Amino acid sequence: MTTMDDTLRFDALEVPVLDERPWAVFAACTKTPDVSFFPQTKDEERAALGICTICPVREDCLEHAIETREHFGVWGGLTEKERKKISRLG
Numbered sequence: 001m002t003t004m005d006d007t008l009r010f011d012a013l014e015v016p017v018l019d020e021r022p023w024a025v026f027a028a029c030t031k032t033p034d035v036s037f038f039p040q041t042k043d044e045e046r047a048a049l050g051i052c053t054i055c056p057v058r059e060d061c062l063e064h065a066i067e068t069r070e071h072f073g074v075w076g077g078l079t080e081k082e083r084k085k086i087s088r089l090g
């Protein structure tokens with residue numbers, strides 16, 4: 001069962017995401033409220049990337065981030081800079 005917290009934690013704008021991103025229900029970041037996915041330091045970035053490595057929906061998340069050109073934060077196990085590189089190659 002999904003709680004409102006699950007949907008809100010994932011989206012920085014606090015907009016329910018289930019219609020657009022049904023996979024977000026399984027997002028590992030919804031279970032780690034102490035980890036920021038919009039990191040301000042390298043330590044915070046490493047913590048977020050570590051959570052992504054065990055996330056069952058990492059590919060869906062990355063695909064979404066690239067398709068929607070998410071400019072900020074860690075998505076799909078990649079930083080902003082890493083996603084920009086992939087986008088330029090594609």
Ligand code: SF4
Nearest residue numbers: 027029052055061076
């Ligand atoms: S890949 Fe990372 S940012 Fe994306 S849903 Fe999973 S834990 Fe969250």
